Amino acid sequence: MLPGVGVFGTGSTARVLVPLLKAEGFEVHALWGRSEEEACCLAKELGIPFHTSQSDDVLLHQDVDLVCIYIPPSMTRQIAVKALGIGKNVVCEKAATAVDSFKMVTAARYYPQLLSVMGNTLRFLPAFVAMRQLLVEGYVGELQVCDVRVYGPSLLDQSYGWTCEELMGGGGLHTVGSAIIDLLSYLTGARAHRVHGLLRTFVQQNGLIRGIRRVTSDDFCFFQMLMGGTGSGSVCCTVTLNFNMPGSFVHEVMVVGSTGRLVARGTELYGQRNGSKGEELLLDDSGWVGPEVKEMPLPHLRGLSSMVKALRQSFQAHEERRSWARGPVAMAPTFEDGLYVQTVVEAVKRSSCSGEWECVEIMSQEPDPNHNLCEALQRNKN
């Protein structure tokens, strides 16, 4: 039996998600927005019976068994951890910091019977599911290089907000790069151990963001990850993100190995073995019927749709509306994956400052929140 859903967020993802949930038979009972007005407006538009700007009203809502959190990164941890504490299943987007991600991991470990998955959607895209399968089957031989590029228009909101602020989780690396980092660990079955990167904010002001306000989040980011084995045995991943290209949308993921290569362009998958003369189309995604959404690139939209289908299968398997089967969502990123991704994001940022390769070290215990205070007190004593 399908659980009742509560949705946090009124942005473009939430707007797309609700119709997808409904199409799969989920009932969306409650919507949370940052302001009463935003929530009311979108609830009316999407036909959601209850709306609020008080998070507890959704979390404690008796018909809500699954909470979908698509809100600014800096607010995600608080809602996600609370939802698990109240006993709700959670699908959410990334948090703003590794510390927040770690707190989410701790909560998820504490409630293993509850579903807790990251809403990074690229893993579910059929092109990447097929790519992973072909990698496992040895289509490219020994994997050598992954090369990813995403080009598109600005990620900034119309008005000044978190998307402009690096520390609030804005920027291409955090927003789009994190989905790519997750995808590459899914495809390669390995994790990055060293990263190097360069971030830039080419557009610091525009017609809407001016005066004393300045964009601090990156609109260009280039990073490399060494994954899997150390030394020359590792896979080299290079990722180029450029969001200064209005009117374009390029989403290309290429993996090159000793005997061939695979490349996903948008939602289609191509391959070429070393012996052959040309590329073959391995997955034509033209059969896709679903909403076209201007603000959301097709790979993410298509991935989100597939994830919702997987959620339906997971919950359908059980009679009880809060129970779910692990199988259909086994490929979804866990909160542990979310912590890994956030750790890589922060290592790339560090590298961009230091100019050096940075190690990816996953947090294993929460840093002492009084650490800075203690240091200050120590200094005062001397």
Next chain:
Amino acid sequence: MLPGVGVFGTGSTARVLVPLLKAEGFEVHALWGRSEEEACCLAKELGIPFHTSQSDDVLLHQDVDLVCIYIPPSMTRQIAVKALGIGKNVVCEKAATAVDSFKMVTAARYYPQLLSVMGNTLRFLPAFVAMRQLLVEGYVGELQVCDVRVYGPSLLDQSYGWTCEELMGGGGLHTVGSAIIDLLSYLTGARAHRVHGLLRTFVQQNGLIRGIRRVTSDDFCFFQMLMGGTGSGSVCCTVTLNFNMPGSFVHEVMVVGSTGRLVARGTELYGQRNGSKGEELLLDDSGWVGPEVKEMPLPHLRGLSSMVKALRQSFQAHEERRSWARGPVAMAPTFEDGLYVQTVVEAVKRSSCSGEWECVEIMSQEPDPNHNLCEALQRNKN
């Protein structure tokens, strides 16, 4: 009046160059090969009256006024410097080291009345000539990012030789990367001041290179260059070279600026201004008639052809067969440019070892050849 030409080399470039020279009206009088046999064979094939394996026989040949040197990098400096000393005009490919390049610069400075240009051919490709012009005219606004990728099959020769050896000037970075480094400085009108890179040799042995022999030259390389102004004002260039992709040839140079972008795919140029909905074809190169050569990618072939045309115009301007006009070859890379390129190549290699950003510092005096010896003697004294 056109000068008589002597050609050094029997490789694929020399094989392509001779017909191009003849087509423009140059007479090729002499051919040098490493072995008598190689020289004889190719001279017969191309209809060159004189062949030899003694370099002086070409350099001192009385009908030879222009020497074209397309031989392994480690031999280039010696022939080029000697040719200038004898009073011949020189077109040549890159040397193996910055020290060699510096010696060539010294010779070129000493004989400013002689033509001395690097045979890097991409500058002459019409797509890049047009790209540079559009950059100057402000098509892309303020330049932010250059993104280059070259993918193709292995660069290794059929048998073990210099192409396998990093120290002999083999590898993707040295062979193809150097043409890209030169091109980017031509396009941006700036030079790299800091670089970062990673080199890999994924294929260390193959069916022909085995046993105790091992390839040391890179078959995968990516590097970044910060060019022009320092700090956030600099242009970020990223270059990805992958020669583990048999059956492919991708040659893409993209420049992105504040108001638009330009991209050369192969020999064609496309552009898109930020306001517009799609790319426009700015230069269709389908009118190109010339030889198709399997071993040489079209952009290089087309560029080589344009360079030979420019040489013809340069020499035609004068009655005396050794004199030439600067105008038509003004855009050609000088030996100073060759030294810059070699310096960047070596900085990228250093960076790949150190893992750090490396400064590009152009040699201003020749290092003392006895430096290491002196140090050893010093150590022994203590």
